[in-house]
Amino acid sequence: MLGSFLYEIYALVTPLNMVVMAGSVTLGIVFGALPGLTATLAVALLSTVTFTLPVELAMVALIGAYVGAIYGPSHASILLGIPGSAAGAATALDGHKLALQGRAGEAISLATTASVIGTVIGLFALIALSPILVKLALQFTSAEFFLLALFGVLICGSLTSEDMPAKGWVAGLLGLLIASVGMETIQGYARFTFGIPELAGGIDLVPVILGGFAIPQIIRVLRDLDSHRGSVSGVNKLWPRWGTLWRAKFGIARSASLGVGIGVIPGVGEDIAAWAAYDAAKKADKEPETFGHGNVNGVIAPEVANNACIGGAIIPVLTLGVPGSPPAAMLLGALNLHGIRPGPMLTFEFPNFIAQMGAMLFWAAIGIFVIGLSMAKISLQVLRLPVAILMPCVAFLAVLGSWALGLNMFNIYLMLGFGVIVYFLEEMGYPVAPLVIGVLLGQMADVSLRRALLGSNGSFEPFLMRPVALILLALIVISLCLQSEAFKRGFARLWTKIFGRRERQAA
């Protein structure tokens, strides 16, 4: 795999690929930096523009935009103190404080280098772990795929719900329900179409994603226009401080591991990775009280983690067909649009694909280093663009994107209707990520459930007797039970009963 990866790094170097990579990284950085625009939106909108391009070129564009948009919020976080995304919020705590102390250039260069290191570690994790996961996934039967889809939706719900985990589960189930609309593939029966011919083919993914991520964001940003915005006046020396990075090497390794690990968990993504790494860095620091007041480790840790998360989030996309984060979900959708079905068979159908994706991540990392540092001074001007101008333009792009894929008005109506519903759901604490993951995994869950039961003549044995299925089932039960206070109290009592007694005996 390493040999293929090194070859792909070289093979990708064509003028067209490099121009597209540079353009998409720039676009991604701008999208990530501007408050209100997100990485998911960048990948979603770009996938509507690139669907007629050859697969390799389209992926170069999408990976460039993805990496750029995950790094981009650091500019807004440091210069404005207003993060472009939730992941950037962790960087804002110390990054903006550094900028206000006249160290904006240093903070941006550290964030940029940390992002590059994170992306590179993430891509090595992708290359190292994917073959192992593919071997494991080849043992999967329909029962495991059903349980994997269910686990993905539920764990995503548990981890992305800010209010109560059950709301995340409900959102995921709504996604699965949306995916069951239309002609099902085993018997050709039209489900929940209500006589509307446009629903017979099922609900297209792109209007759902554009509606789910763009429309609520547009409404929220235009609603909260009164928010005060402050910025720094200048950017000092931008050359990275290697000594500072070397001193933070253990923190970088910890943050990258957290980023990759969180990335692999379905649907969780970069935001949680950044916060988890920030929290871990604060706990491990000799002077935790300096966090929030301009500690450089508070900039390095989240930036390493959220970019390492990209490689981690792509691992389950390519090996299992399960997205690790919302932008990765859009990447999965884009792969489907190009006729590539990710999963364990991908390495047989396209043997170099994983190495190629790794090479694209490598060039994107180089891209954010060069373009990110070059853009730092321009960012001050770009970030002054009023969001009240940007949001109507995003609405126009969302309409155009929804139209472009199916050339029918129904997709545009669907996008708006779905977006307004998601806005209300989010206002009530129902997260959008599990909903979209549910839409993506719904068909796999539906078909796998029935195939598994068909293989066993209606017996539930495959779900209970196969080792991997049993592990997945146990994970589902644990992830559900861990949210229950009664279960936690019972578990704590049992723990004390067993280990408390041992400790007493030892004493």
Added chain:
Amino acid sequence: MLPRKSLRRADVAMSTGMILLGMSVIYAASGMPWQSTLTGGSAQWYLSPGLFPTVVGALLIAFSLRVLIIAIKEGGTEELVPATIAWLRGIGGNHRLHRAALAVGLMAAYIFLGIGRVPFLAASGIFLFVAIALFWWRDAEGGLLRTALITAAIAIGVPLLLSTLFTTFLYVPMPQPAG
């Protein structure tokens, strides 16, 4: 997200709605074919198109019930009617709500009344001009003429540029007015 107390009240209504949705999904799924001879067998319930929606519907009821119980425990049913009446009375002075409604209204007007009725470029240009004027002009720096000129340039330039890109390079025709 809503403030905690209002959130719990909304949870009561929303989770009740979700439970009803789950029930209606199971009811609709029960009307789907549950007997199949597709693979030579006679009563293969596990091949039914209704199986998956039934599972999802049942889980939806179970999890929504959990949300409902938590919401009730945390006072979601307390002062439900007076709080709703107070919220309705306060709509007139709720500027955030006005702006959200305005944003949705503008997009709905653009999509339902503009596209497909008037040429796409004109509909998009009008939408962008009106939306930017309503949300930006109040805070814009510089004179009204300059602001209006910038708005007009964006309203004409953005749709023209992007629709040219889509039609010329991606071979995607723009929506045409019906008839």
